[in-house]
Amino acid sequence: MLVQKYRENEIILADARELAKYVKPNSVALTVTSPPYRNAIDYTQHVTNLKNSGNVWMRGTGEETTEAYLDTMQQIFEQVFKVTKEGGFCCIVIGDEVVNGKLIPLPSLLLSRLVNYENEDDPEKWRFRDMIIWHKVTSGRNGAGNRFGLFIQFPYPSYFRANIMHEYILVLQKGKARDDIVKTDEEKIPLNRIVKRELANSIWNIPPVPPRSVKHPVPFPEQIPWRLITLLTQKGDTILDPMNGSGQTTKVAYNMGRKYLGFDIKKEYVDEAKKRLKQVPKLSDYLIPVFYKESWSKNVQGGFFETTEVDLSPNIPKSYKFLFRTESDKSIKGQKGVYAYYKNQQSNYLCFVIGATGKHSRLNLGNVQDKGSMLHDVIIKLPKKQFIKAELNKVLETRIVENRQPVKACIDVLLHLNYVRLGDKEGQKQYYELTSKGKSLQQRLK
Numbered sequence: 001m002l003v004q005k006y007r008e009n010e011i012i013l014a015d016a017r018e019l020a021k022y023v024k025p026n027s028v029a030l031t032v033t034s035p036p037y038r039n040a041i042d043y044t045q046h047v048t049n050l051k052n053s054g055n056v057w058m059r060g061t062g063e064e065t066t067e068a069y070l071d072t073m074q075q076i077f078e079q080v081f082k083v084t085k086e087g088g089f090c091c092i093v094i095g096d097e098v099v100n101g102k103l104i105p106l107p108s109l110l111l112s113r114l115v116n117y118e119n120e121d122d123p124e125k126w127r128f129r130d131m132i133i134w135h136k137v138t139s140g141r142n143g144a145g146n147r148f149g150l151f152i153q154f155p156y157p158s159y160f161r162a163n164i165m166h167e168y169i170l171v172l173q174k175g176k177a178r179d180d181i182v183k184t185d186e187e188k189i190p191l192n193r194i195v196k197r198e199l200a201n202s203i204w205n206i207p208p209v210p211p212r213s214v215k216h217p218v219p220f221p222e223q224i225p226w227r228l229i230t231l232l233t234q235k236g237d238t239i240l241d242p243m244n245g246s247g248q249t250t251k252v253a254y255n256m257g258r259k260y261l262g263f264d265i266k267k268e269y270v271d272e273a274k275k276r277l278k279q280v281p282k283l284s285d286y287l288i289p290v291f292y293k294e295s296w297s298k299n300v301q302g303g304f305f306e307t308t309e310v311d312l313s314p315n316i317p318k319s320y321k322f323l324f325r326t327e328s329d330k331s332i333k334g335q336k337g338v339y340a341y342y343k344n345q346q347s348n349y350l351c352f353v354i355g356a357t358g359k360h361s362r363l364n365l366g367n368v369q370d371k372g373s374m375l376h377d378v379i380i381k382l383p384k385k386q387f388i389k390a391e392l393n394k395v396l397e398t399r400i401v402e403n404r405q406p407v408k409a410c411i412d413v414l415l416h417l418n419y420v421r422l423g424d425k426e427g428q429k430q431y432y433e434l435t436s437k438g439k440s441l442q443q444r445l446k
């Protein structure tokens with residue numbers, strides 16, 4: 001008799017509609033996935049562009065009907081159901097779609113296929129456990145999400161449409177609670193500020209992955225699988241992504257000591273996900289907002305900010321000492337933001353960016369010598385010649401260029417450490433790379 005050999009810790013080139021052939025029934029603790037963006041992206045064209053060495057994605061043609069799309073997704077999530085263990089979860093990251101300016105509520109349509117609202121105990125359907133809104137913080141004002149643009153041209157009543165700044169994370173559960181959770185101190189989730197003020201709520205603030213930093217048109221941020229794996233699984237559990245793309249889920253799962261399984265129908269994405277599997281997670285590249293109770297001025301709605309004193313002490317790890325502070329380059333309505341820097345004994349740097357309203361976020365800059373750190377990332381890409389700060393984003397080919405704050409923070413620390421020097425010519429801030437005995441910075445770091 002032929003015994004079926006199930007797969008584990010693999011990224012597999014296969015159609016997810018057949019995944020139950022490969023995965024042991026009732027074995028997966030958590031699925032984190034995002035279905036294809038039907039109308040927004042043409043994956044085949046993106047893969048062709050990749051082969052021609054351009055990481056440019058193409059807009060989809062939107063030829064597939066909504067019903068056909070939902071049929072495929074239903075088949076995939078029925079397969080996921082079969083392989084999920086009792087009490088296990090399936091988290092689907094999906095947004096409403098805009099077709100010719102009209103909104104299609106894909107998340108609700110998909111939910112109505114997967115959940116039996118009349119009978120919560122239906123043994124063949126998922127239970128609807130939670131709905132989290134992924135607030136994309138910095139995205140939505142450009143591209144397909146921009147709907148307010150028209151209103152700017154016709155700012156009259158009734159022309160308004162909102163920019164789409166969010167997607168949903170549908171949290172589904174199979175059956176009743178798991179009975180195999182180990183309740184040791186090690187598995188306890190620390191109830192720190194981020195958990196209590198951010199993860200606790202139904203809105204998660206996570207900036208998207210900067211464009212073209214990964215060879216996939218629509219990777220979700222590593223924060224998403226990281227948060228869900230932290231909150232819903234324990235060490236040794238199996239994590240699945242049936243539409244794994246660039247492999248954000250499998251990479252984070254591997255790095256968190258979980259077993260992983262990824263599927264995709266495009267060989268190029270399977271290869272890319274395998275390549276990225278063991279890379280260090282880049283969670284700290286993206287801002288983790290730490291919200292603080294703000295004392296808003298009565299005039300906020302009129303557009304005036306008040307300067308808020310922010311007590312950062314609860315957020316600073318004990319081993320870090322305050323170093324110095326700088327101001328943001330630009331001001332908003334006359335108020336400048338503050339950058340506060342901290343360092344520990346291992347020379348790891350931490351920066352808190354505090355906005356004019358008192359909202360602040362944390363940047364883990366790391367150690368200059370540490371190859372995975374933001375500081376190292378910036379320093380090895382600094383131009384050898386004198387450069388003007390305003391042009392830094394052009395000359396720095398780093399994946400964090402899309403975000404000004406980490407670059408400014410790194411430059412501030414490098415100035416502090418005398419790795420770069422500040423000049424001032426014709427009123428413009430200019431920087432010079434300092435050389436040591438004729439050696440460039442890059443050589444000094446090798």
Ligand SMILES: C[S@@+](CC[C@H](N)C(=O)[O-])C[C@H]1O[C@@H](n2cnc3c(N)ncnc32)[C@H](O)[C@@H]1O
Nearest residue numbers: 015016035036219220243244245246248264265
């Ligand atoms: C939105 S992307 C996933 C991106 C992924 N979450 C990441 O972070 O990179 C959807 C992926 O589903 C894949 N896909 C589409 N249909 C599929 C199917 N039937 N089986 C497996 N993968 C499929 C596409 O090739 C694409 O890479």
